Amino acid sequence: MICMKKILITGANGQLGSEISFLSKEYDHQFHFTDYEELDITNCEEIEIFVEKHNIDFIVNCAAYTAVDRAESDYITSDNVNFLAVKNLLSTSSKYKLPLIHISTDYVFDGKGYKPYATDDSRNPINVYGLTKKKGEDLILKSDLDNLMLIRTSWVYSDIGNNFVKTMLRLGAEKESIKVIEDQVGTPTYARDLAKFILDSIPKINWNGVKIFHFTNEGVCSWFDFAKAIMEIKGYNCKVLPISTEDYPTPAKRPNYSVLDKRETRSFYEKEIPYWRDSLEKCLKLL
Template structure:
């Protein structure tokens, strides 16, 4: 039986992992930032040794994409330096590290699904610091699985879906960017994949960098329209270009991830984003009804 530490457990993926591990044969310990800060490497080292941890899932990240432009040192401290220290610890202790990365490591200037072999070229502080974290893991040679994902949403935490649900109830109309293309990904799908993989009794674990997102393609406008339609909101949506909604950080214009390598090496199929959105909204409305 594995002893698995989940860092960043209060975020949306961390909370979805809590749901996904119910009934698991493995032993999971969930630690939020207030309980075990990813930047406090001495505390993490002691925790790993005291609890005989053999696997770390790092869900911790500085994800405030625009604020990172004003706080590059803090973003680097969490997304790069802390990850580098985790990788050193993993190598020294023989741990298996699962690290969550992002589609923002790419420039997003192509118009075909992006494979793991393509050269990253981040356009924002967030993307650059996440890439530095990836590179630090690879440099140590520790046993690690890096999972790049995109447009994560959930019933937990702060995300696009929950923001849209709130705004569509408050306003009569909204303008949504239509020229940024990617794939909405239900955090529960990613959590289930990770837990299912760790449940397998394998002598060796898969290592390397893989892309994980749900299937299909959408713009932020498409995503918002699907939410509005499913929830029956009367809010009118207007498609706009990115330059009409300026942000401090540059977003990839096209960041659809190619999952062929993941599906081949792990033998899995992935749900379409619209199917998973329906599941998430059913969960969200069920939770609201019961409150």
């Protein structure tokens, strides 16, 4: 029998937090969904007051500053959310002996590799977003607390919020053709699949220190392939044209290759991780 837990979810209005909320009715836990309006996680005292008031015994941190290009000119906000908030949540976890799941990103890697990144591969972010997420990771990895879980993911999308899929749908409906980068390779992640992995993992967390897992959907593609699949599945006539990263300069550099190795995740999860295109089809039905 699984003991019911009182779980704090931060970043509840984001893609992942919203999907956890959607799936939460299937799980016998008491969830407390918060975003910055309800709980300022850059304020440690606020977190402690909330934890005590609601008798929280588990934390899932879905909050993140994910505006990759904007982060280049807004380091302070990115650092506050991706680093300082993690520091505060860890402090609270330590004080009240609470397990903590923290979500990170493929952008902690520089993209110069040629095979899927293992959980213990060297990290070398090439933009501010990746740097601040790495700083948050460092706090987790250097902590002496038990029952910590660090999950790296990539290219997250869902039927809510701002994401690549919704942008492509808008452009596909408006334009006869669009240009999409073909030399950045990774794996899309349907936020609902990641949310299920997180919720299924909660009762299994009982270990010393921290464990790192990579979770994305299965398979590999470029942004061009991803866009092409979106148009095909939706039946749009918009033509997708391939371009190189050099042809589409952005304030923040992106890794050219950020596929994540999921061997540990497959062994731990013991459930089939859906193929990226299959999950894309499920999401697009909702749109």
